[in-house]
Structures are given as C-alpha cells and as structure tokens.
Amino acid sequence: MIRAAALFSYYDLTLLLEGFLTTFALSLIGCLGGFVLGFAAAILRTTRSRVMAPVRAALFVYAMFLRRVPFLVTLMLVFYATQSLHANLPTFAVASISICLIAAAYLGEITRGGLESVHANQWQGARALNFSHWQTLRYVIVPQAWRVILPPTFGFLVMIIKDTALASQIGVMELTAAGKVLGNKGVPAVLVYGAILMLYFSMSYPLARLGKHVERRLAAARNH
C-alpha cells in the first residue's frame, strides 16, 4: 500500500484529474449535442409533407447506418476525413464531433420511438381542435412522450460516457489515455486501470441510478 501511495505522485494525480475532466467534458458535449440533434431529427421525422420526404429518408438512412457501425470506426473515419480535408482540428474536437454524430443517431431513434408511442387518436384529436403540427407536438405529443423517452435516454448517456474511452485511440488525453501514460511510466497496471475503472464508475453509476429513479417515478405516475 505504501508503494502504491508513492507511485501516485502529485504529477500522476493531476494527470488523472485532467483526464477525468476531459472525459467528463467529452461526455457532456456528447450528451447535450446528441440530445439536441437527435430530438431535432425525431421531430423532422414526424413531418408528413411531400417536400420533406428526402429529409426523412436521409435521416432514416443516417440513423440506420450510424447505429450499425462501431464507434471506433466512426471515430477513425471522422479523424482521417478531417485530416485529409486539411482541417486542423484538435483531437478533442474530432472526438466531440464523432460522439455527437453517433449520439444523435441513437437518441434520435429513442425519441422517435417515444413520439410514436403516443396514440394516433391524440394527433387526430389535436387536429380536430385546430392545432397546427407544431402546436400538436408542443402541447400534446411531446409532454406524453417524455415518460417513454427518458428511461432509455439515461441508459444511452451511460453508454456515451463509456464510449469516450475510445477517444484515447486518436490521442485525446482523457481518462483512458492518462491511464496508458501512467502504465508506460511503470505504475503497476492493476493499480492504474483499477483506479481508472473506479473513476469511470464514479461518473456513470450516479447517472444510471438517476435513470432508475426517474424510470420508477414515471412508471408509478403511469399506473395511476
């Protein structure tokens, strides 16, 4: 134990802390960006006009593709694409873009499922009351869809936190990369990766618990 304490010097601890904060920032950007983009995509897919048909088709293909490609491949694709376009983006930006892209696909699908879970009668009723498409969404559909959308969303947000570990592959100095640096410095791998696992756990477990809590509360509200 004394050896372990000596190995985690001041420098090592700041490295871990910086990695932790980078992972946190990446996850936050992915969650927020993905949620906004995914929500917008799901809303666009509720449109019925013929003019929007190509947009709907494009969003459908987008969601289907991105959810069937491993995150690592998406990450590398964005990385090499920005490089060959000579856009000198920092690796953090590349990782953020990839995470937002993939989160938009998953969260868009979750949101779409939620919106579709609201019975068609609700659309018809709103129409009979002379609600516009947007008013129907705003006042009728979305408020009812929330309880279906939220529980799986929390599950996916935990997924995003875990996926950010792959950003270490393109050189983002996040938690996993910090672990690799410490490992190369000669700190025992069991110690380093054990600590890293615990740090990831401390980030995703509260979120998972919150998700369970929200799920229980929403389920209770539905059974009334």
Add this chain to the structure above:
Amino acid sequence: MTLQFGPILEQWPYLLGGAALSLWIAVLAFACAMPIGLLCAALLHYGPPAMRRLVAAYVIFATNTPQLVQIFFLFFGLPEVGITLSPFTAVLIGATFNAGAYLCEIQRAGFASVRRTEIEAAEVLGFSRLQIIRHVTLPHVMKAMFPPLSNQFIVVTLGTSMASIFGVEELTGRSDNLGAETYLSVEAYGVAAVIYVAMTLIATCVLALSGRLVCRAKMNIV
C-alpha cells in the same frame, strides 16, 4: 480530396476474412456470456443473500465501466500476477465479462415478465410442473427475451472492433492495416463501415426471421 476506393475494394477477400473473424469473436463471446447471464439471473432470483449481492455488484460494475478499460485491465494487469493472455483471449474474456452482465439483466427481466396468474391458471388446469415450464413459462420468456437478446448480439458484434486496439486482425484491424499500406485510410474505414452495416443487417434479418418462426417474437428489422 478525391476518394479512391479501387485499391481498397481489390482487397475484398482480406476484409471479408476480417469480418468473419469479427463475427466469430461475437458469436464466441455471446455463446459464453449466455450461460453466465442465465446463471447470474438464477442466482439473483433464488441464490442466498450474499450471492445475490455479489451478482448485483458484478452487473453494476460491468455495465458502468468501459469495456475497453476492462480489457486493458485484463491484458496489462493480469501479467503482473503471472497470468499472460493473448490479445484474442483478453478481448474474448473482456467481451464475455461485459456481455454476461447485460445478458443477466435481459434474462432476469424476461423471467420476471411471466405473471404469477398465468402459472396459477395452468395449475388450475391440472398442468404438471414440467408441463407448466414447457407450455407456459418457456414460450412466454422466449418471446419476451428474444428481441433484446438479438439486439445485444448486434451490440457485442460492434464491440468486437475494440479487438483491433490489441492487435487482433479483425475487420477494423485489417482496414487499419490497409489504410496504413495505401494511405487511403478514409476509404479503408469507409468500406469497413459499409461491411459492418451489411453484416449486422444480415444478422438482424436472420435473427428476426428465426425469432418469428421459433419464438413468435415480433421484431422490427430496422
């Protein structure tokens, strides 16, 4: 930027071989994780309290930490206590460890979905214990479990791309090699992405079809 897919597409047998290896890792990991998940689900339900807490801790830990770091731990950590794993074994154990926890959750939820009243109704009708399992519990559980299970198989398949980080030459690893040889990384990863989409779509179709035939589970393909 002009894209040149020619040199990459010429190597299609090499890439498809990688895809086969990806699928093989996924099938192996899933096949090993299924009994682990089943055992854990049974222990959660019937085991002694201490065992229940242990299994619950495993599920919470495995589902809340990245698979990549778990494999790093196995691959770099275990040699320090004298167990050296080959990259393939480390990835396989990591994927199994991770999938086992998710499959436990799915199977637990599947068994919990059988209503007590259904079994009571079967008892009233004079079904024996075995008959209840065979005609009431099992069909219900299979039908409820099949869609999330096949979904999880796709997740495991996509997760095998991490093996490339440890030097296993599956689809991602091979497209990385091709990219390094030809300097056409965008094209190489683009082709790999399309193969992943095709591979998982075929897998979903096969699973959906067999699910419909065997378990009468309704599944959407896209």
